[in-house]
Amino acid sequence: MNIQITNASNDPIYLQIKNQIKxxxxxxxxxxxxxxxxxxxxAKELRVSVITTxxxxxxxxxxxxxxxxxxxxxxxxxQNSELIRxxxxxxxxxxxxxxxxxxxxxxxxxxxxxxxLETLGGVEDA
Amino acid sequence: xxxxxxxxxxxxxxxxxxxxxxxxxxxxxxxxxGVMVIIPFLFxxxxxxxxxxxxGNEVKSNFPKFVFATPISRKVYVASKYVLxxxxxTLALISxxxxxYHEYKNWNLALMVGAVSFAVTIIFSSIQIPFILxxxxxxxxIAIVATNFIIFALxxxxxxxxIGLVSLVQTINRFHAYLIAGVIFVITILILTVSxxxxxxxxxxxxx
Amino acid sequence: xxxxxxxxxxxxxxxxxxSLGPLNFNVPMGxxxxxxxxxxxxxxxxxxxxLGLIHPDSGEIKIFGKNIKEHKPxxxxxxxxxxxxxxxxxxxxxxxxxxxxxLTFDTWEEDIFNQYIKRFKLPSEQNVKALSRxxxxxxxxxxxxxxRAELLILDEATSGLDxxxxxxxxxxxxxxxxxxxxxxxxxxxxxxxxxxxxxxIAFLHNxxxxxxxxxxxxxxxxxxxxxxxETINNLxxxxxxxxxxxxxxxxxxxxxxxxxxxxELTKPSIxxxxxxxIKGEENESTNL
Numbered sequence: 048m049n050i051q052i053t054n055a056s057n058d059p060i061y062l063q064i065k066n067q068i069k070x071x072x073x074x075x076x077x078x079x080x081x082x083x084x085x086x087x088x089x090a091k092e093l094r095v096s097v098i099t100t101x102x103x104x105x106x107x108x109x110x111x112x113x114x115x116x117x118x119x120x121x122x123x124x125x126q127n128s129e130l131i132r133x134x135x136x137x138x139x140x141x142x143x144x145x146x147x148x149x150x151x152x153x154x155x156x157x158x159x160x161x162x163x164l165e166t167l168g169g170v171e172d173a
Numbered sequence: 174x175x176x177x178x179x180x181x182x183x184x185x186x187x188x189x190x191x192x193x194x195x196x197x198x199x200x201x202x203x204x205x206x207g208v209m210v211i212i213p214f215l216f217x218x219x220x221x222x223x224x225x226x227x228x229g230n231e232v233k234s235n236f237p238k239f240v241f242a243t244p245i246s247r248k249v250y251v252a253s254k255y256v257l258x259x260x261x262x263t264l265a266l267i268s269x270x271x272x273x274y275h276e277y278k279n280w281n282l283a284l285m286v287g288a289v290s291f292a293v294t295i296i297f298s299s300i301q302i303p304f305i306l307x308x309x310x311x312x313x314x315i316a317i318v319a320t321n322f323i324i325f326a327l328x329x330x331x332x333x334x335x336i337g338l339v340s341l342v343q344t345i346n347r348f349h350a351y352l353i354a355g356v357i358f359v360i361t362i363l364i365l366t367v368s369x370x371x372x373x374x375x376x377x378x379x380x381x
Numbered sequence: 382x383x384x385x386x387x388x389x390x391x392x393x394x395x396x397x398x399x400s401l402g403p404l405n406f407n408v409p410m411g412x413x414x415x416x417x418x419x420x421x422x423x424x425x426x427x428x429x430x431x432l433g434l435i436h437p438d439s440g441e442i443k444i445f446g447k448n449i450k451e452h453k454p455x456x457x458x459x460x461x462x463x464x465x466x467x468x469x470x471x472x473x474x475x476x477x478x479x480x481x482x483x484l485t486f487d488t489w490e491e492d493i494f495n496q497y498i499k500r501f502k503l504p505s506e507q508n509v510k511a512l513s514r515x516x517x518x519x520x521x522x523x524x525x526x527x528x529r530a531e532l533l534i535l536d537e538a539t540s541g542l543d544x545x546x547x548x549x550x551x552x553x554x555x556x557x558x559x560x561x562x563x564x565x566x567x568x569x570x571x572x573x574x575x576x577x578x579x580x581x582i583a584f585l586h587n588x589x590x591x592x593x594x595x596x597x598x599x600x601x602x603x604x605x606x607x608x609x610x611e612t613i614n615n616l617x618x619x620x621x622x623x624x625x626x627x628x629x630x631x632x633x634x635x636x637x638x639x640x641x642x643x644x645e646l647t648k649p650s651i652x653x654x655x656x657x658x659i660k661g662e663e664n665e666s667t668n669l
Binding site: 175176179180183184185186187230231233234235236238239241242243244245246378380381 | 429432433434435436453454455456457458460462464466467468469470471472473474477480481482484485486487
């Protein structure tokens with residue numbers, strides 16, 4: 048499992064940890080049932096507060112990505128593929144909303160936005 | 174307690190070695206010159222000297238600060254300061270009785286000398302130790318002066334006592350001897366107890 | 382992390398020219414609490430009061446739920462203490478110190494002590510007085526970690542040590558905290574050490590605790606920015622916690638949520654927070 052955190056980012060550390068674990072789970076790098084390191088071990092290795100790692104794990108659990116068993120540890124929960132899909136959709140929507148806001152500020156219409164999207168999409172394919 | 178005695182022993186090795194050598198030298202000297210009866214009085218002086226040395230190196234390192242962050246209580250710490258004194262007092266008592274009896278064949282005299290040596294050793298430490306506990310680094314000088322004074326006073330008092338004892342012994346019988354020895358013993362223990370309690374109070378009030 | 386390793390209620394201590402308290406705070410079990418403040422703010426006094434080395438003028442202190450007045454000294458078996466100085470007679474050899482501790486602590490673990498001595502490369506035949514400052518500190522730490530302590534209290538233990546040694550010590554403290562019943566209370570004015578791994582920060586200033594909070598919360602709540610005088614005049618004055626004025630503008634510590642969008646904000650370090658809050662306090666008292 049790879050987790051790299053940086054102080055330079057404006058993202059809080061717990062969020063960086065959470066997102067990286069989440070990606071690992073979604074991408075399949077971490078399998079269902081696999082055990083995560085204990086919050087204390089993770090805190091020690093990353094040199095962060097135990098409260099930070101606990102928060103990351105707590106949120107991952109709320110979002111259904113992991114299960115914590117008292118006395119045993121935390122494990123990747125069996126993924127409902129729909130859950131993952133939903134999460135990914137949510138993300139895309141958030142970014143698009145952002146883009147729409149920015150477009151508004153710049154005085155662009157939704158059609159302008161669509162054009163840009165297609166152009167960019169086209170570049171990706173090539 | 175064991176820990177503190179071990180520490181006393183181990184942290185002033187060179188001093189104790191020196192004292193030991195001195196003692197052996199003195200013992201040899203007195204034996205050679207046939208004045209072994211001085212031995213009990215040597216025991217009487219030892220604690221005063223050794224106490225001030227042990228005190229010195231503790232003050233330098235602020236050792237009590239370390240000690241009281243361990244399970245050693247203030248009571249035990251203070252008690253450990255008296256262990257050496259009690260040891261030497263007992264040696265003075267025993268050697269006093271044995272040597273004086275051996276020399277003068279007078280049981281009453283031997284008993285009196287033993288009892289008085291015991292008492293003097295303990296009483297003077299009982300005065301010295303609370304002073305040592307009270308004063309810290311800046312006042313080490315006072316403690317040393319006090320010790321020297323004690324040794325000086327000790328020797329004069331001892332001298333007078335012995336003379337007084339020798340004449341006293343002519344007038345009493347065995348029963349009186351035991352009685353007087355007993356009273357001396359009890360008073361000594363009382364003074365020791367009071368001194369220890371004062372010592373504990375001093376140490377408890379101190380801040381580290 | 383539910384119960385408290387240390388509970389302090391209404392602790393006060395007055396010296397000539399300085400008064401501490403009333404202090405009220407708890408050190409939760411399983412955490413590392415960084416106790417910060419300027420020199421002379423009363424950190425050592427607080428820690429000594431916790432350990433019973435000084436007598437508070439008022440207040441109640443409980444360790445592991447027990448009132449220290451009643452349960453010391455046996456309680457000291459469970460508390461590992463590291464001070465700035467080692468306070469052991471210089472003529473003692475390291476292995477004699479080990480023997481002393483064996484005779485002192487009911488919970489002494491000789492093997493563990495020897496392991497630490499080896500790990501720190503301390504020569505067991507060496508006299509304490511011949512040790513460097515760093516080695517003395519390592520010896521203190523070895524002692525503190527070798528009697529099954531559940532609570533470690535360090536008072537300015539790392540000042541005067543080079544960063545490499547301090548890093549090593551941080552690792553050891555983090556190892557110590559792998560057991561969730563273990564707690565660390567560390568006072569330091571070298572904040573970079575605490576930056577990384579402290580769970581809570583308690584800030585003592587002029588004898589009062591200004592805050593005792595999760596480190597993460599602090600770092601998220603505050604932010605640093607550098608602005609020109611004009612922009613600053615347009616800000617909500619409540620947003621500004623402390624500032625450093627210079628010829629070309631001001632450096633500010635601000636409350637993130639009270640800042641308007643569009644201003645570039647960076648994460649503050651604990652040191653920044655401490656310094657700017659103190660600046661802010663001083664400005665208030667001189668009515669700047």
